[in-house]
Amino acid sequence: MxxxxxxxxxxxxxxxxxxxxxxxxxxxxxxxxxxxYFTDPKVAVAVVVLEGDRVLLTRRMNPPFQGYWSLPAGFMDAGEDPQAAARRECLEETGLEIQIIRFLKVITGREHEHGADLILVYEGKAHGGILQAGDDADQAGFFSLNSLPPLAFSSTQSMIDTAINRNPGYK
Ligand SMILES: [Zn+2]
Incomplete structure (x- = not known):
């Protein structure tokens, strides 16, 4: 390459x-x-995990946007089930085991050169594990929806908003 x-x-x-x-x-x-050579689109998964009035975020260890926060997310492996990929990425980056509640949306268009062309966004619920950052995240935690830390990507807020809109209790 x-x-x-x-x-x-x-x-x-x-x-x-x-x-x-x-x-x-x-x-x-x-x-x-x-x-x-046909270039295939890069496909990623992301997961919005709400808990009370807080959302699970991870801090990026690597450029671009190092030190900024995003949802647990990552690239799908070839042949991997997208929901399994979302659970895997969340476990790797936050230590938390989740169940997928619902599919939320598709985000298209790369926000940066090494980003994904297509992001499948799920909502998940934590049901086990121990909160601890890992993989390419150096911090992980739940943040109040009213005071989120600096986000790496403009799509992150829209993913969170979509999840909130699907949960009537948050309106
Ligand atoms: Zn040849």
Whole structure:
């Protein structure tokens, strides 16, 4: 991969690829074996965990937006069930075991170069585990909906708002 997220060599035979127009856009094409590289969208999952009037957030350990807060979230593995991915990411980043309550929404469009093209957002409820930051989060905790810490992404507030709107008790 190069810094534009594309590839330089054919993954089938190792020949340097060329940019050619294929199926409506420029794509890396192997001049030796004809292999075409199709960029797949990156898919992530995120989970909104409400508890009383608080929401579970994690602090980002790495750039971009290091030190800013976001929902437990991460990329799906190929073949992984999205709800299982949401439970896994929450456990890895916060130590909490959750059950998925409902699907909330899809967020599209990358907020940064290494972000996801598509984020599947779930609402979850904590039912076990011990709150402790891990993986790429250096802090994790519940924050009052009225005084959230600085958020990394503009989509985070909209995900939280969607969850609140689905819970009549919060209105
Ligand atoms: Zn090739």
């Amino acid at each position: 190069n810094n534009t997220g594309s590839i330089l060599f054919c993954v089938q035979c190792g020949t340097p690829v060329r940019q050619e127009e294929k199926f409506g856009r420029l794509r890396p094409v192997c001049p030796a074996c004809g292999w075409i």
